[in-house]
Amino acid sequence: MTVSLRSTAALRLGLTGALVGALALLASSCGRARHGPFPVALVGDEGAFQTSGVRLSPAAQVLRAATVEGLVGFDAEGRVVPAIAERWIVTDDGQSYIFRLRDGIWPDGSPITADTTAAALRKAIAALRGTALGLDLAPIDEVRVMAARVIEVDLVAPMPDLLTLLAQPELGLPYEKRGSGPMGLRRDGRTAVLALIPPTRRGLPPQEDFAARSRPLHLEVEDAARAVERFNDGYVDAVLGGRIDTLPLAGVGGLTRGNVQIDPVIGMFGLMVDRADGFLADAPNREALALAIDRATLLGEFNVGGWQPTTRIVSPDVEGDLGTVGERWVAMDMAARRAAALERVTRWKAAGNPAPVLRVAMPDGPGSQIVLARLTTDFAAIGIGLVRVGEGGKADLRLVDTAARYGRATWFLNQLTCAIQKAACNPTGDARLDEARKAVDPRQRAALLGEAEAEMTAANGFIPIARPLRWSLVRSGVTGFALNPWGWHPLPPFAAVPK
The missing domain is CATH 3.40.190.10 (Periplasmic binding protein-like II)
Known part of the structure; x- marks a missing residue:
């Protein structure tokens, strides 16, 4: 020990x-x-302890998952296990999941039935509309009652990660506002x-x-x-x-x-653009920030083995990734990247604008202080100032540190749609992503996701640094x-x- x-x-x-x-x-x-x-x-x-609603803190997610189970849940290793549903089958085309519910009772003593469970699931899905998790669930077409203890979830296209999504804390199914x-x-x-x-x-x-x-x-x-x-x-x-x-x-x-x-874990750790005005109104200027960050040096401050930097908005090697989108600026060393970024800042100031000073929202803590110090140094090298504000403060940039809910490109891209990332997004990328959700052929879906990633990358609304820790x-x-x-x-x- x-x-x-x-x-x-x-x-x-x-x-x-x-x-x-x-x-x-x-x-x-x-x-x-x-x-x-x-x-x-x-x-x-x-x-x-605020475990109701759909925008839960990470700690609230843990408590909700423990006290409000859904159709399925997670074991300690992150594998999907039975909960209200005792077993399930997936049709050959991957577009229907049929769940057999356990023979149990709700907290008030009434029996768990297909009718009550389907109603609770429909309500949970509806509550998530307008959120990134709601976009993850968008391929769900209908929740149907099949028998007294059998429900079916029909999809517009195959959704290999549906069980993982149904195990999320927000998909817990309370009955009369009480978890089972x-x-x-x-x-x-x-x-x-x-x-x-x-x-x-x-x-x-x-x-x-x-x-x-x-x-x-x-x-x-x-x-x-x-x-x-x-x-x-x-x-x-x-x-x-x-x-x-x-x-x-x-x-x-x-x-x-x-x-x-x-x-x-995989996920998103980097800077989200929260206000696309002033210097940040143009995508090339937002790209200047991404060019300036010395990711390897920043990560080296934490001395964590195996933690690698990335310039992709989608974590490398997610399932279904065709590899059509790679790391950015691989042919440029750090000096060349900063020179390109500095040229854009110089052009901005030559047009009569003041030197940019950006506000970044991030949590307090010693790790945040390390990140802030490195970003301040990196941005100063191209003539940009950086000031930290609290997480709830008015900011131009926001430090994002979010673990993926499932391991596919769709999760990452859903975080950057115009419905979610309103400040700096790409409608063409949204359109490709919507087509991908409806695609039945896996190769076609992967190709559309690659196109969506390329379009959203060009918007520079999110500046990736690495995977989360x-x-x-x-x-x-x-x-x-x-x-x-x-x-x-x-x-x-x-x-x-x-x-």
């Missing part, structure tokens, strides 16, 4: 105190691994106790030794610094929900690095945790008592 000596208390007490604390931590955490509640910290704030589990939550301020709901209370057959085989979770919602401190001082055995803005707190390069887990702290011997491609970790697996 890895023992961390990087706690604030240990550093105050000196070596002897640290060793005593480490031994106490070893004893307590080994005991917790098999007996008693499992203590976990979730990085977030008061908004973590699999966990119940009792809140006490910024902490909560979550426990698996006994099968008999969900209308399911009893499970032998259920009480002995499950344990409650004591969950603390904390800011990242406090969560790491709680971990290092031995009060929690896992910290979930870390992002790039707080990565330095995890001690990736220090004594805690044996406890740091970094998920292999998602980190957790997990003590050795903890069960219920696994690295997964979505970067967030469901709570129910932690409630299973280790054998």
